[in-house]
Amino acid sequence: MLNKSLPNSEEHSAFGFALSEESEILAERPSEIANPIAADKDKAILVHLYLAQRKDVENLLEFKALAESAGVEVLATLTTSRQSPHIKYYVGQGKAEEIAEAVENLGATVVLVNHQLSPAQARNLQSLCGCRVVDRTGLILDIFAQRARSHEGKLQVELAQLRHLSTRLVRRVANQDQQKGGAVGLRGPGETQLETDRRLIKVRIQQLLNRLEKVNKQRNQNRKTRQKADIPTISLVGYTNAGKSTLFNSITQADVYAADQLFATLDPTLRRIQIRDVGTAILADTVGFIRFLPHDLVSAFKSTLQETTEATLLLHVIDAADERKNENIDAVNQVLDEIDALDIPTLLVFNKTDKLEGVEPHIERNEDGTPIAVYLSAQKNLGIELLFQAIQERLRSNLVCKTILLPVTAGAIYTQFKSEDCIKTEHFNEFGERIVQIEVNEVQWQKWLKQYPELTEYIEFAKWDV
Helix, strand or coil, X not given: CCCCCCCCCCCCCCCCCCCCCCCHHHHHCCHHHHCCCCCCCCEEEEXXXXXXCCCCHHHHHHHHHHHHHCCCEEEEEEEEECCCCECCCECCHHXXXXXXXXXXHHCCCEEEECCCCCHHHHHHHHHHHCCEEEXXXXXXXXXXXXXXXXXXXXXXXXXXXXXXXXXXXXXXXCCCCCCCXXXXXXXXXXXXHHHHHHXXXXXXXXXXXXXXXXXXXXXXXXXXXXXXXXXXXEEEEEECCCCHHHHHHHHHCCCCCCCCCCCCCCCCXXXXXXXXXXXXXXXXXXXXXXXXXXXXXXXXXXXXHHHHHCCCEEEEEEXXXXXXXXXXXXXXXXXHHHCCCCCCCEEEEEECHHHCCCCCCEEEECCCCCEEEEEXXXXXXXXXXXXXXXXXXHHCCCEEEEEEEECCCCHHHXXXXXXXXXXXXXXXXXXXXXXXXXXXXXHHHHHHHHHCCCHHHHHHHHHHHC
């Protein structure tokens, strides 16, 4: 929910906190500056402006869902149409006055605008309505602040909040500027309060960047270790509330929090899974995407999204029962393009098929027979085995077929073959040595060559024996 305090030009910044009254506010509790969360439930009026001839009702419905996810009670929704945004109020003079009247009559505590407002437009609406005005970006940041649980997630949200706040600081009317020193010829206006606020935010942003860099180095180290071991990474991506966390739990038997709400999961989670003919793989559950995702969030979550940018395979989870699924796919692809992950091999996963009539779990293939989409229901646990099959086919590179002569001393290698279930035929020669024919993924075969260099000799021995 959103902060109850009303910003005052003499005492507060744009978000209702006196930034420089004590510098410790920014250094010790910076998340409160841009995170307008209150103890009581806010009562909001939603505002949406149609800028095109075709009214984007789906966008408005999504904004209502965002407001509900933030814990806000929606009192009314006001819409209007314009050819272009109004320079002062974004919605026009008449509609702005109508919003102010609705705030007074309904007792609203906040106005939520489904657009990105300029700092001046937000202040003008705030002054006219007599209550807080929060745009789409501010609302999404507030939801992220509520959902963040891990240390890294909190740092990332705080960084995005401060970057958003830095463009919305206003100068106070009261004269609270600092003076330069007391020597003759050195007195003057000194540093203004606004400059002090900006400097404190700049310092805090740098501190956050340094901390996130340390976390990022640890992630990179773990990622390099997996790459060195040839362990593929599968990353779940998709529109928010498409069912990624539920699918993650179905695949890994994990207990990740999943709920029917936008941005239910924020912090990334990684688990090991076993895939036949591929071996060990890492499955990563990432934050969901949304239309018009704030650039500050994309930038702040760069290290988290790197699990997606360096994945071997993307599982693009789609809500098959959503009428806007095609628009959601485009929105996700737009974010993937922004983080340079659009060219990564992708398998579409149409989830929630249990809500559709006549649609059974199945694999959809292209002309070459390669799986391109899987239809399933993660909540009902239907079609999960089909997903494993499709992942296996997509990750499995050229199969290696080898005939190997294993001496009696190569029991460890034979155990590895059995564990991967890659033995097609086996028999013993006259000397009691085992001759096996295997068919295995090339990635796994290269691992064994590194682990057991003597395999090259055993292949040559098999040729002579044959």
